[in-house]
Amino acid sequence: MMPNAALLAELEPTAAQLLERHLATSKEWFPHELVPWSLGQDFQPDYEWSPDDVELSPEVRSALFVNLLTEDNLPYYFRTIERMFGADTAWGTWARRWTAEEGRHSIVIRDYLTVTRAIDPVELERARMAQVECGEVPEPQTAQDGFAYVALQELATRIAHHNTGKQLEDKAGNDIMRKVASDENRHYLFYRDLVTAALEVDPSGMVLAIERQVRTFEMPGTGILDFEAHAKAIAKAGIYDFAVHHDQILVPVVLRHWGIEALEGLTPEAEQARAALVKRIDRIGKAGRRFASRRDERQLAAV
Ligand SMILES: [Fe+2]
Numbered sequence: 001m002m003p004n005a006a007l008l009a010e011l012e013p014t015a016a017q018l019l020e021r022h023l024a025t026s027k028e029w030f031p032h033e034l035v036p037w038s039l040g041q042d043f044q045p046d047y048e049w050s051p052d053d054v055e056l057s058p059e060v061r062s063a064l065f066v067n068l069l070t071e072d073n074l075p076y077y078f079r080t081i082e083r084m085f086g087a088d089t090a091w092g093t094w095a096r097r098w099t100a101e102e103g104r105h106s107i108v109i110r111d112y113l114t115v116t117r118a119i120d121p122v123e124l125e126r127a128r129m130a131q132v133e134c135g136e137v138p139e140p141q142t143a144q145d146g147f148a149y150v151a152l153q154e155l156a157t158r159i160a161h162h163n164t165g166k167q168l169e170d171k172a173g174n175d176i177m178r179k180v181a182s183d184e185n186r187h188y189l190f191y192r193d194l195v196t197a198a199l200e201v202d203p204s205g206m207v208l209a210i211e212r213q214v215r216t217f218e219m220p221g222t223g224i225l226d227f228e229a230h231a232k233a234i235a236k237a238g239i240y241d242f243a244v245h246h247d248q249i250l251v252p253v254v255l256r257h258w259g260i261e262a263l264e265g266l267t268p269e270a271e272q273a274r275a276a277l278v279k280r281i282d283r284i285g286k287a288g289r290r291f292a293s294r295r296d297e298r299q300l301a302a303v
Pocket residue numbers: 071074101102105157180184
């Protein structure tokens with residue numbers, strides 16, 4: 001596996017190019033223009049939230065809760081990213097720009113949830129304190145692992161926001177989640193193409209890293225209070241589950257876009273990792289289909 005400093009130096013021109021593309025394709029936008037302020041009212045000091053304040057399924061509520069807390073925590077990934085990439089050159093510029101954009105996401109989602117009262121503001125604030133205080137951020141051991149993780153994570157986040165938005169019934173909510181998802185898409189494209197370039201520079205090191213990251217992948221929401229229960233609800237609503245993970249990330253990106261199966265000249269260790277990775281993706285696909293058909297049966301039975 002190529003040492004971090006050598007890999008980062010080799011890929012710096014690629015990072016500079018991808019940063020430039022990112023900036024050229026991003027359009028400035030403002031959270032305050034998307035939030036439906038006219039729905040808002042002052043909160044009385046003794047206000048007690050009730051789920052009846054707004055009609056919304058508990059599953060979609062879970063998704064909004066987890067999506068927002070994830071966004072709240074993302075700027076703290078800056079510590080890891082800056083340590084890994086360094087503060088100078090295009091790497092540093094990218095890390096700071098990314099952090100600023102992630103901050104915008106939590107601003108717009110929180111303002112939306114506050115004015116619409118879709119979520120208990122007290123529970124949300126306590127959960128944010130707990131989430132940020134526990135300081136849980138991924139700590140990839142190598143730059144290769146870091147690239148692989150963030151590529152998967154940005155796409156997963158984009159899908160989660162997009163699917164959550166589709167289940168909201170109001171236009172403001174749809175627009176906000178779509179806007180955030182389109183930023184996540186640009187983040188994903190930056191990292192996806194960085195991984196493609198890294199696969200050329202250090203194919204074996206990258207395959208080992210991708211295998212490790214797929215094997216241990218977790219949505220960035222771990223560390224959120226009751227994360228397991230929320231993740232179950234989110235899967236139940238079909239917003240993010242194994243089938244989505246397999247069909248919209250692992251197959252189109254890892255297998256097709258990165259062309260893992262067609263790579264040549266791998267070390268024996270990387271060959272082994274690739275075989276394990278392909279097998280794992282297949283197993284995740286099977287589990288996803290099983291889970292989805294059980295869900296469909298349950299939904300039919302409930303009708
Ligand atoms: Fe984000």
